[in-house]
Amino acid sequence: MISGFATANGTSNFSKNHPQVNPQNFKKFNDLTLSNVGIGTYLGEANDATDTLVKNAVKSSIVSGVNVIDTAINYRAQKAERSVGRAIAELVESGQISRDEIFVSTKNGYVTNDADVKQDFWEYVKTEYTQKGVVSSGDISSGYHCMSVPYLEDQLNRSLKNLNLECIDLLYLHNAVEGQQDLSKEQFQKNLKSVFELYEKKRKKGLIKFYGLATWECFRVTHDNPQYLSLEDTVGMAKQVGGENHGFRFIQLPYNMYYDQAFMQKNQQVNSVNMSILDASIKCGIGVFTSVPFMQGRLLADGVMPSFDDLSAPLRALQFIRSTPGVIAPLVGQKSDAHVKENLEILKIPPIQETDFGSLVKKLTS
Numbered sequence: 001m002i003s004g005f006a007t008a009n010g011t012s013n014f015s016k017n018h019p020q021v022n023p024q025n026f027k028k029f030n031d032l033t034l035s036n037v038g039i040g041t042y043l044g045e046a047n048d049a050t051d052t053l054v055k056n057a058v059k060s061s062i063v064s065g066v067n068v069i070d071t072a073i074n075y076r077a078q079k080a081e082r083s084v085g086r087a088i089a090e091l092v093e094s095g096q097i098s099r100d101e102i103f104v105s106t107k108n109g110y111v112t113n114d115a116d117v118k119q120d121f122w123e124y125v126k127t128e129y130t131q132k133g134v135v136s137s138g139d140i141s142s143g144y145h146c147m148s149v150p151y152l153e154d155q156l157n158r159s160l161k162n163l164n165l166e167c168i169d170l171l172y173l174h175n176a177v178e179g180q181q182d183l184s185k186e187q188f189q190k191n192l193k194s195v196f197e198l199y200e201k202k203r204k205k206g207l208i209k210f211y212g213l214a215t216w217e218c219f220r221v222t223h224d225n226p227q228y229l230s231l232e233d234t235v236g237m238a239k240q241v242g243g244e245n246h247g248f249r250f251i252q253l254p255y256n257m258y259y260d261q262a263f264m265q266k267n268q269q270v271n272s273v274n275m276s277i278l279d280a281s282i283k284c285g286i287g288v289f290t291s292v293p294f295m296q297g298r299l300l301a302d303g304v305m306p307s308f309d310d311l312s313a314p315l316r317a318l319q320f321i322r323s324t325p326g327v328i329a330p331l332v333g334q335k336s337d338a339h340v341k342e343n344l345e346i347l348k349i350p351p352i353q354e355t356d357f358g359s360l361v362k363k364l365t366s
Contacts, residue, residue: 001160002092002099005167005209006032006067010100014067017101021065024350027328029287030210030249034103036322037346038068038289040331041080043296046115050076051083053335058087060337062097064344070252070289070331072107072174072214073159077115081106081162089164104163105170105250105289107214108155109179111135111144129154145179147191149198156202167206170250171199172214177227185226193237200242212250212286219253219268219277220261231280232270251281255290255327256299257306257320257364262290278326293317293330306364315346320360323352 004010011033015026026033039061044050054076058069069088071080084104091097113124129135129151139148146152152173159168173195180188199211218229231251238248255262261277268280281288294300294317305313321330334340352360 001166002089002164003166004099006103006169007100008032010098011067011103014097014101015065018065021347022350025065025322025347029328032103033067034328035066035068035347036327036329036351037066037318037344038070038329038331039066040291040333041069041071041084042075042291042333044076044080044335046076046079050335051079051086054080054083055087055090056337057335057340058084059091060340061334061344062087062091062102064340065347066344067102068105068289068329068331069102070105071163072110072172073155073162074107074110074112074174077113078158078162079115081159082116085162085164099165103169104165105172105212106159106163106168107172107174108152108159109145109147109172109174109176111140111146111151112155141180141182143179143181145175147173147176147180147195149194152195152198153202156207160207168208170210170212171202171208172212172250172252173199174214175216176213177218177229178216181227189237192234193241196238196241196246196248199247203242203247208247210247210249212248212252214252214291216254219251220259220265222265222267228267231268231277231284231286235284235286249285250287250289251277252289252291252331253277254292255321255324255330256293256295256317258295258299259292262288263324263326263361276326278324282326287328288326289328290321290330293321293332296333308360308364309352312342314343318343318346319349319352322346323354323357325354325357 008031015033025036071084113121134150134154140146202208218227221228238246266274268277270280270283300313305316
């Protein structure tokens, strides 16, 4: 198991050790220096060939100047985490990086099997979770989600083993609101508090540094939507559980030029002032990573992406997202050498300045 975690000095050294990256493409958050593009590992078949592609893509991304790596235990039925773990191990063992230079996040909450164990999905669930008392009757929702403490604790232990890490920098509860639509709002809040209590205990044990919520709709919908979640109230819950130095410091949500609610919709309140989730995150001290930068390729079709800055469609998509105030980094799912090389060209140019970004938005929405 590789010891350590991302540190202020380590991540700062990472940025200095990659002079080919424009220095404006690293952002400071919570004393960490993080690349404004991260690598995601969601898509792909659960086979050995994809393992190799993902491992090599992660290695190439890190070597090119990306120190934000995102995965989840259910991605490719645990094989995504293992691919990330192998990539990190090979880079650490070769001396190309040290553990304190990179920021690794994963997610738990969805019920997953193990693609390396040749069992039917529900047979695996029965063998690994039900018979061992990890899940009880009623724990798994109709959305194949589970946020009971024993299950999440089990999943964290598996993630640590899969990643070959003694400590994970960021652990998300994965699509909790969206995955638990069977619960009443009151019961959901009670369960969420129990999860935060678990995560704070794991922080004290040094197994995770931070925790957060990886989401799909709850921070983008209107206040009257049943899936709506208040960021201010959620931060308040974290303070109740963990005090002012609580570990709830990050969220993840979809955002791109078409999924623009995080920037355009004033659906959150902080101190009784209406604002967007991105502005609310700034006010509450929450870092935001974004998913689906290309909408799984749909944004890259000819004529879909508006033209600006004389960039290719993928680079325009990334430039727009990473330049949005409040966003730390979009998470880019990339596996092929060609896609890694093309997408990471963005690291050579600076993001759009905030004043210029406002002008760009007005131009694109007029």
